[in-house]
Amino acid sequence: MRLIEMEITRQDWKSMLCGCGGSAEHLARDLLQLAGKGPLQRPSHVSLEEHVWSPVILWEPAPAVTSVALAALADDVAPTAREWFLDLLQCVVAGEGTDWESAGRGLDLPELCRGLAVQGLWLLYEEVMSNRSPGAAGTAFEILGVVEPDRARLQRVREIAADWLPVCCRTGLCDDNLRVDR
Template sequence: MKLVEIEIDRHDWAQLRCACGQPASHVAADLLKMARADGEGEIDAEVLEGHAWTSAALFEPALPAVSVALAALADDVSPVSRRIFSELLLLLLAGEGQATYLAHEGRDLIAECTVAAKSGIWLLYAEVISGRCVDTASNSYEALTLIEEDVDRLDRVQAAAAENLRWDLR
């Protein structure tokens, strides 16, 4: 779990504007709890709803949360934690709006999150192919559909990993 801790420590969470109106320091603590989860029901990705995102928008903590999710997929975390982080990544990449103040600052947080996720594209492909967990593979595949520009590669991996994916993604 060292990679997750390093990635969390890289960011000044207290300077990030959280959707709840508070500094985002508590988001870092929740991400660490997610990384330490080893049993179902302890915590889930939706704990960050209302903080890194809302139903209408992404907020500043979303960008470092993408990097932490990728670090978790590269790290030695439990299968439960791996599933939670794959779900978090999918939720963040599926965002369709951003906080108004970000647009006024000239930022495109959706594009920034996409670029950050692309840096870990092979981690997502490895998760799809691994066969460790259908939910994690499916979340990773769906995340790839949002960021991958090479449709041929995506189609070939989908065909190769068919049994690793939920029935609706095969």
């Protein structure tokens, strides 16, 4: 068993309420499919919009999905799967609100997800610096733009990676769209 499978099986999906209104149990299968560890044995895209995240709110499974996405980055997954997990991570850290039930239990899901993503700081920096693909480097940099408390370090990496970062990251254009006021 690999890291990604370990992290997926560790979560209690059944007890979480998914954005679709049912149990979040199906997310375990969806995440395995994204990683290429499902019955297809190759990465196959599945959207978790309206299940885990939406442009306005996050649902209960979002922190668990954040942990799985970080485990995927630490694992040896196919390049397409890496990019999907980075996209997913970006969607959850950009979350603005918390679903009604979770909020009622005092949870702030966007804050929880950003707190988890900060723990994967060096995975994200590694993704930027490795320059495996310009898209992945840009997405990782934009996630750091949201969660990195040390802005001077982010700026330094922006300069070092200037040759391959997308123009929005290089110029700081995406900072304004992504920075979360805290």
